[in-house]
Structure formats: C-alpha cells, structure tokens
Amino acid sequence: MKSKSFLRGIAAQFSTKSLVLIPIAVGINLIGGTLSSTLKLPLFLDMIGTTVIACLSGPWVAALCGLLTNVFLSLVANPVYLPYALSSVLCGLVVGYMVKAGLFKKIWGVILVWLACALVNTITASLVTVFVYGGATGVNGTSVLTAALVVAMKNIVISVVSSSMLENLVDKGITVFIAYVIVRRIPKRFLSQYALDDTDDDELDDIDEDDDSDEDSSEMSVKLSETATDHAEDTASESVDGHDATSTGSSNQGER
Amino acid sequence: MRKAIEVKDFSFRYRNASSSTLKRISFAVDKGSFFCIIGANGAGKSTLCNALVGLIPHYFVGRSKGLVQIEGVDVAKTTIAELSKTIGLVFQNPFNQLSYTAGTVAEELAFGLGNYGVPREVMHEKVLQVARLMHVEELLDKNPLDLSGGQVQRVAFGSAFIMEPSILVLDECTAQLDPLGSEEIFNIVKDLNSSGVTVVMVDHDMERVAQYADQVMVMRKGKVAALGTPREVFTNPRTPDWGIDVPDYVKLGRGLQSAGFDLDELPIDESHAVQTVRGLL
Amino acid sequence: MSGSASAAIPDSPLARMHPIAKIVGICSLGLSTIAWPDFTLGLLFILVLFLAAATAHEFKPFAKIMLGFGIPVTIMLLFIQGCYSPKNTKTILDLDFARMGLEGSLYAAKIVVTLMVFLGSFYLTTKTTYMGRLVAALSQVGVPSKVGYLILASLNVVPQMQRRITVIEQSQHSRGLETSGNIISRARAFIPLLGPVVLSSLTDSQERGMTLETRGFGIKGIRQTSYIKVQWRRTDTLFTACATLLFLLVLAGSIMSGMGIVPLGIQWGGRA
Numbered sequence: 164m165k166s167k168s169f170l171r172g173i174a175a176q177f178s179t180k181s182l183v184l185i186p187i188a189v190g191i192n193l194i195g196g197t198l199s200s201t202l203k204l205p206l207f208l209d210m211i212g213t214t215v216i217a218c219l220s221g222p223w224v225a226a227l228c229g230l231l232t233n234v235f236l237s238l239v240a241n242p243v244y245l246p247y248a249l250s251s252v253l254c255g256l257v258v259g260y261m262v263k264a265g266l267f268k269k270i271w272g273v274i275l276v277w278l279a280c281a282l283v284n285t286i287t288a289s290l291v292t293v294f295v296y297g298g299a300t301g302v303n304g305t306s307v308l309t310a311a312l313v314v315a316m317k318n319i320v321i322s323v324v325s326s327s328m329l330e331n332l333v334d335k336g337i338t339v340f341i342a343y344v345i346v347r348r349i350p351k352r353f354l355s356q357y358a359l360d361d362t363d364d365d366e367l368d369d370i371d372e373d374d375d376s377d378e379d380s381s382e383m384s385v386k387l388s389e390t391a392t393d394h395a396e397d398t399a400s401e402s403v404d405g406h407d408a409t410s411t412g413s414s415n416q417g418e419r
Numbered sequence: 420m421r422k423a424i425e426v427k428d429f430s431f432r433y434r435n436a437s438s439s440t441l442k443r444i445s446f447a448v449d450k451g452s453f454f455c456i457i458g459a460n461g462a463g464k465s466t467l468c469n470a471l472v473g474l475i476p477h478y479f480v481g482r483s484k485g486l487v488q489i490e491g492v493d494v495a496k497t498t499i500a501e502l503s504k505t506i507g508l509v510f511q512n513p514f515n516q517l518s519y520t521a522g523t524v525a526e527e528l529a530f531g532l533g534n535y536g537v538p539r540e541v542m543h544e545k546v547l548q549v550a551r552l553m554h555v556e557e558l559l560d561k562n563p564l565d566l567s568g569g570q571v572q573r574v575a576f577g578s579a580f581i582m583e584p585s586i587l588v589l590d591e592c593t594a595q596l597d598p599l600g601s602e603e604i605f606n607i608v609k610d611l612n613s614s615g616v617t618v619v620m621v622d623h624d625m626e627r628v629a630q631y632a633d634q635v636m637v638m639r640k641g642k643v644a645a646l647g648t649p650r651e652v653f654t655n656p657r658t659p660d661w662g663i664d665v666p667d668y669v670k671l672g673r674g675l676q677s678a679g680f681d682l683d684e685l686p687i688d689e690s691h692a693v694q695t696v697r698g699l700l
Numbered sequence: 701m702s703g704s705a706s707a708a709i710p711d712s713p714l715a716r717m718h719p720i721a722k723i724v725g726i727c728s729l730g731l732s733t734i735a736w737p738d739f740t741l742g743l744l745f746i747l748v749l750f751l752a753a754a755t756a757h758e759f760k761p762f763a764k765i766m767l768g769f770g771i772p773v774t775i776m777l778l779f780i781q782g783c784y785s786p787k788n789t790k791t792i793l794d795l796d797f798a799r800m801g802l803e804g805s806l807y808a809a810k811i812v813v814t815l816m817v818f819l820g821s822f823y824l825t826t827k828t829t830y831m832g833r834l835v836a837a838l839s840q841v842g843v844p845s846k847v848g849y850l851i852l853a854s855l856n857v858v859p860q861m862q863r864r865i866t867v868i869e870q871s872q873h874s875r876g877l878e879t880s881g882n883i884i885s886r887a888r889a890f891i892p893l894l895g896p897v898v899l900s901s902l903t904d905s906q907e908r909g910m911t912l913e914t915r916g917f918g919i920k921g922i923r924q925t926s927y928i929k930v931q932w933r934r935t936d937t938l939f940t941a942c943a944t945l946l947f948l949l950v951l952a953g954s955i956m957s958g959m960g961i962v963p964l965g966i967q968w969g970g971r972a
Contacts, residue, residue, distance in 0.1 A: 177846065179918055180478070183909040185850055186519065186857040187901045193858055194865060194894065215902070227850075235854055238826050241769060242818045297781045297811050310776065313784050314797070345898055353903050355435035356480050469910070478913050500916040508914050515907035518915065520852040522832045529927035534845070534916035536925050546927070564860060578915060 173223045180356060181220035185228050188212030192232040195338070206334045209236075210280070213255045214342035218267055219349075219357040222259025229255040246295045250287040257283050273343055281328075281335040288331070289324045421491055423586050423617040424448040424471060429485035431466060431475055440466045442641040443485070448619060448634070450585075453612050455628045455649075456621045458638035459662035464621045465510070467638070468590040471619065472508040473499040489586065503531070507579035510590040513568045516575035524550070524566070525559040528577050535582075545581055553577040553607060569600025576607060586617040594623065629653055629666040630688040637661045654685045668692040675699070709830055712756040718936040719825075719834040720841065721943075726821040728943035732950040733817045737957060738806065741950065742813030749820040756828050765823055770816050777808035831855050836926035845917070845924050861901055868893045 191212030199208040209232060217225035229251025237245040257279050266272030292309075297319075312322035346354075425447045432439040440463045448454045456464050469475045473494045476483050487494040489506050510516065521527035528546045537545075550556045553573045558566060563574055572592065579587065589608065593601035605627065612618045612631075622628050628635060628649060635652040637645040644661045645652050652658075653665045671692055672685035680699055686692035709715050714722075729749075733742040746766070753762035781804040782788075788801020835848040912918070 179909045179912050180906070182846060182849065183853070183905040183912065184902070186853040187861070187905050189854050190858045190861040190901065191898055194861060194898070197862070197865075198894065231850060231854060235858070238822060242822050243769075243773075243815060245818075295811075296815075297777055297785075297807060310780055313780055317784060319780060319784055319786075345895070345902075348895070348899055349902060351435065352433060353906060355433060356906065472914055474910055474913060478910060498919075499913045500919040503914050503916055508910070510907065510910075512904070512907060515904050516911045517908075518849075518853075518912060518917075519856045519908065520832075520835070520849055522830065526832055526927045530917075531915035533925050533927060534919055534922070536922040539925060539927065539929060542925065542927055564856060575911075582916075 176221040176224050177227075181216075181224045184216050184220055185224065185231060188216040188225075188228045189232050189235055191215065192228070193235070195341075196236075206330065206337065208334065208338055208341075210251065210254060210335070210338045211341050211345070213251060214258050214276075214280075214339060215345050217255055217259040218262050218342070218346045219354070221263060222256045225255030225259040226252045227255075243296075246291045247288060249291060250284045253283050253287055254280050267343070267346070273339060277336050277339040280339060281331040284335060285324065285328045285331045289320075289327045292323050292327065293320055421450075422447040422488075423450045423452075423490060424454075424619065425486075425488040426467075426470075427486040427488075429470060429483070429487055431470060431481055431483045433479065433481040436481070438641075440641050441470065444641075444643055446636055446643060446646055448586075448617060451612075451615050451617055452633040453631050454617070454619045455632035455635045456619065456638060457623070457625070457628060457635060457663050458644070462638040462662070463641040464638055465590050468508065468510070468588050468619070468621060470494070471588050472506050473497065473502040474508075500534070503579075503582050503584065505584055506586040506588060507582060507584040508588045508590065509572070509575050509579050509592045511592060511594050513571035513575055513595065514564075516578070517563050517571065518578075522562055523560050524555060524563050524574055527563045527574055528581055531578055531582050549577040549581045552580070552610075554603070567600070569596050569603060572596060572600065572604055573607070576604065580611070584616075586619065587611065589618065589620040589622075591621050591623065625653070625664050625666040626668070626688065629668070637663055650684075650687055653687050709828060710757050712828065713935075714752060714756040714824065714828040716933075717828075717939065718930060718932050719829050719837040720932075721936040721940050722825045722829060724940045725943050726818070726825060728947040729821050730814070730818050732947050733814045735947075735951050735954045737954055739809040739813045742810070742817050745817045746813060746820060749817070749824060753820075753824055756824065758824065758827050761827075762820070762823060766816060766820055769819055770812065773815065774808070774812050777811060778805055781805065781808040781811075830928075832928050833930055836928040837930045839924055839926055840930065849912075849917070857901075861897065864897050864901075865894070868897065 189212060192209045195208035195211040199206045210229070213225050213229045213232065216228050230248045233244045233248035233251050237243070258276055261267070261272070261276050261279060266276055309322050309326045312326055313319055316322055427445050429441055429444045430439050431441040444463075444467060456467065458464055466475065469479060470483070470487050471489065471494070473489075475481070476495055477499045483495070489502060492502070492505070494502065518527060518530040521530060525546050528549055529542045532542045532545060546559070547556070550559055553576050555570065555573050555577060558570060558574070563571060566574070572595075576592075587608075593604050596604065608618060608620070609631065620628075620632075630649075632649050635645075635647065635649050636643060637652060637658075639661050645655060645657075653669050658665050666687055668686045668688055668691065672682055672695065675695075676682055676685075682695060686695045729745050733745060736742065750759070750762065750766075753759045778800070782800040783795070783798040783804070785801060785804025785807060787803045787807070788799075790802040791799045792802050792805065793800040831852055835852055838851075839845060839848055
C-alpha cells in the first residue's frame, strides 16, 4: 500500500505541465555545456536545467531530465556521455529531494545542495570513468588532469577521484548558483502552478471575499464540493501523498 | 435553443495569488454567433478563455467556484480532451501552439487526431481538408519551425479546427502578426463563423470588433463591466472607465457632435460612418 | 541534427530499414563487442559500419566523427591503461618515464573499439532515421506517447533554443558587446543574454502544455495512431534474425572460450 502511494506520487510528478518542461530543461543543460565550451572553461555546466526542474517538478522529473540530457548528448555529440547518465539521474534525485525538504529557500540549504550534488557526482562519475572507461574518456579537461595525476601518483582510481572531485566542486557550485538565480527570477504566477510551491494549502479563505453579494453562496458551495470531489477522483492518480494534496483537494476541504 | 456557452457566477483564483482573477462572471453565447471579449490587459480575458476550454480547472491549479457549461456539458465534470471535440482554442503566440513532435506541417495537423486514435486513412483525408481551409496546402511537407509566425498561426488554427469543434475560442490570436498575416487569419475566422462555427474572440482591434461582433463583453478587473451589442457598448459614455478604447468611427461621431452637428446616432463602423458623413454633406 | 528533425534523409537501404530493426542491430553489435573476449570482433564491426556508412551516403561525416573521437581517446587510454594499469606484466614499449604494458594496452583497445562500435551505430541510426518515423514505430509496439513526446520535443526544442541564443549573440555583437577577451569579460557578455532566453523558454512551456492538453495529449484508454506509416518488410525480419543469431553465437562462443571448452585461436588479452 505504501509503495503503491509512493509510485503514485512519482506518477503524479509527470503531469503535462512537467512533461513540457523536460525538453526545455534539457535545452538549458545543453546551453550550459555549449556556454562552457564557448568560454573555453574546463567545466560541464550541464546540470543547470536539471537543478531548475528539480525545483519545479520534483526529483523524478529531474532524474528523467538528467537521463535524457545524457541520451541526447550521446546521440548528437558523443556516446561517451551515456554511462554518465547515472550521475545525472542520481544528482537530479538528490537535488529534487533536498529541494522538497525546503533546502533551496535558505542560503545554507543551497550550499548543502551544492556539496551533496558535487559529492554524488564525484562518486558516480569516478565509478563510471574507472569501470566503464578504464580511467579517461579523452573528451575533456578532466582526462588531461587525470593523466597528469596518474603520472604523479601512479594510481588510476585515486587520480580519477581527485580530478573529478576538484572539477565537480567548481562545476556544481556554479551550476547550483545559476539555477538558484534562475529559480528566484521565475515569475510567481508560473511557479505557483508547480507542486513544490504549495504554501497556499492551509489557507482556507473564501475566493469571493472581495465580492459584495453573496446570497446564493450556500447553493454554490454545494455545487463546488460536488465537482471538486469528482475531480479529485478523476485525478486520483495525479494527487501526491496526503500532505502534498493538490489545491483541488484543498479547495474541497475549504468548502466543507 | 440551448446556448453554446453558459457561464454562471464563475470565479477563479490561481494558487498563491492574492486575489481572484475572475470574479462572479456570468454570460451566455448563442450558437453560431460572433462573441467578442474586450478589456485592458490583466482584466482576466485569457483566464476566462482557459476556463471555457477546460484548462481551468483541469490544467491550471487554483480554486474555482460557479459553473461553466459548453453545449450543456459542465466543464468541471469532463476532461480537456473530451471538450476539445466541442471547443477549440487558439491563442497569441504561434510557436507555443506547436506540439514540437512534428517534422512536417501535415504531422502537426494530425497530432490531435493521432491522440484520439483516428485511423491513418481518415487522418490523411482530414489533414488535406483542413490544410485547404487554412491555406497551408503548399506547406504540408515543410518543417513547422521553419515557417513565419502567420503561417504557424494558420497551422495552429488547423490543428485546433481539425477536431471539428463547433466553438472556437480565439485569445488575441492575431496580436503577434503583421497586418497582412492578421488579415489572412481574420478572413478565415469570418469564413468559419459564416459556416456556423460559434466564435468567441478576445481582440484589441476595436474597429474589427464593432464591425463583426454580435455581442461584446467588456471585462475589467476580473468582472464583467458591460455586455451588449457593439452599439450599446461603444456608445456608452462610461467606456473610459472600463479601460477600453472605442472605434475611431465613434470618436469621429463624437467629434462631429461636439462641433455642433446633430447626429441621429453615433457611427460605430466604417459603412455606418460613411453613411453619417454622407448624410451631413 | 537538422537531418534527424526533418524528413529530408537520402534514400538508402539503411534509411528504408524499420527503426526497430536498427535498434536491434545496435544492441546486437554493441553487446557482441562487449561479450567477445578481445578487441578483434569490434574492429571487424567498425569496418562493417564504415561500409554501411558508405551505402548511406554518409561516409565522409561518419569518418570524421569516428576518427575525431577515436584518435584522442585511444591515445589517452593507451597512455593511462597501457602505462599505469596494475595488471601490466609484459612490457611492449619502454618510454623514458614509463613502460607500456601489454595487458593494459589490450584492455584499452577493447574499450576503444566498444565505444566506437556504439558511437558508429548510434550515429548511423540517427543520421538515417527520420525521428518521427522512429517514434511512430515505437508507438506501434506500445511505447507510451509521453515517451515519444520527450524524444521528439527534445530534438525540436533544443535546436530552437540554440538558435535563439545565436540570434541574441549576433545582435549583441552588432551592438558592439564584447564576446571575446578574457574569461571574466566573456562571461560578463554571455550571462545576461542567457537569462531572458532561459526564463522565457521556461514560461513558454506553460502554453505549450496548454496546446498539448487541448489536442487530446495523454488521453487514457485509447490506442494512439500515427500519421506516418512504418512498414515492416521481409528484409527487416531477415536483418533482425541475423543480428540476434550473431549475438547468440558470439555469446555462446565467448562463454565456451571463457570456460576453456573451445579455444578461440590467439587470446588478445581483452578481459584484463
């Protein structure tokens, strides 16, 4: 039962509203990548979109976005990126759940997100680099750094991890900072349509409060709680677990 | 006769918004008529359009109250997909009305049909039909993303109309187009209306509204400020309070009146103005 | 890119092939390369892919991609694995600062050919497949329309966003804004232009979602149909059967050689 509602919660994150964000977030990821190569920075910056979408649509949509970014990169640029989808997916999940816990609202929380993201990425990317590619992929500055470290330290795994750690701390720092700035600038009205911005749920005030005539409101409210219940049933598969009820549910509550 | 659209005491407030965007809206639209909605920016016109096609309450999150009926069906109790067979929506930005799944205009037009599982042969036939109606036959094999705004807008019209809705809601659908593109689109709208399609149009071109609308509804701050024939609305002295402009012909009439000419009634459109001026000469 | 987003793909046997058959082909070639104990089979596949590219009129860009990727990664891996792999026992080349070992080098070669087989077959598939056709084929076998949407929309939206950036970039250039110089000044010129594109793209998504909803997207209980017809020919059956058989044979051969039942001639290291 619990696992069922968990799965249902995940399915609820994939509404049309979130689905249309994914290609755009993938686009932002790739623009970040293009930007860093245009500026000749030895960074990826390819998780800005994933971080932004994690703030809007939650961890699983962010995970899918990360996966798609790497699939896309591997199709149009270089299949080397495909196994690194593991990093992108895990980072999407980590950022998503941290945002869900409210960490993106405070500066120290943002710093935690940065560190967590850098750590997850370092571990997974190093694992992929060592076990899939034997140490280097030849496509970026990290490989050169790794090669240099291998010469100095004579150990492939340590070299891969340290060069990856160094790069990820810088890369994810910039990524999380840019994503934070973007999310702060998204218009409120747009943001409020996404599940993670649900501060309104416990306000039970009447939507007609600024109206003068209210004589037939009792009839109206019967009507509405009826339709609201219907709607809640229709979209049962779309409603997130209890505390995350969509506002249709809350309007239903309000009317009662 | 049952109305095409009936809205009763409808209110809506977006989630986390400090006030309601729509406040106790009530109106009805006759079948086959040309219904125009005008008003200043932020008056709630687009939100109302979204409520008519079911995007409120099924897509936008917020709280609604009251009733919206499309051909007798309660919007809140059906789905957007079901409604799209009765009522189609075309809005302002042409490129946001592409599905982004189509490599050609033909596929774009067929997108809606495919979602309903229409057989391929029927699809091909309908695509050709609609393409002819929207004057996009020569574009069928082009990539929609390579087209001009006006062309994409006609494709968007086609994509909405291919579901054969009896009502079309047009939310400033010509606002981003150049005069020629706007004219082409509007001609299509007129043709569709005269073939029996009910048209609900949000527009800022007051001359056009005055000439073609059967009914005009003025919205202000989420409420209905006025509802009536173009003559009733545009000759009302309170128009400045509603935040709307009046057609230049009405201004001409007022100018003539204040210059001392005695007019039986204010002209509201071109032919009327010509008549009035001719009468004075 | 534009090739896979538009219908203009030159006719060739590969272009006519059913997209699902191509996917089977990629899997068969890739997995066979991985399963085979050394790099020789992968090398043979790369040769086959070059021939296939020639029949699809894609030889030149294909060669450019393969070499552009293959050469640097080979050098890098030969250096790292060849010189520093802990499994190295036999020295094949003595450089001044390090010795190149046989085992590490063979391991590097296996990785390189595997990557190149995947790269080549991916590249040929995307270049010879109209993506609308791929998605139509996928939906025929029951893949949900949301997945199809994500594939096609990403392919269409991403280049559109990139075009928007290029347009802004050019206009900034013509207004004399600095887009060259040191990192700081370049970043200063770029970042303010990205903001509006990113934000407007995000807010545009709301209307795009409206469009999808009003066109019946995601409707439940109905099997979606496609405008594009994808035909499964007899050659596709033949190809799929051969590809599957190839993989099974390679797998069987590899397992047997691994268990020492059938020796496969000379063992070139591989599983270092």
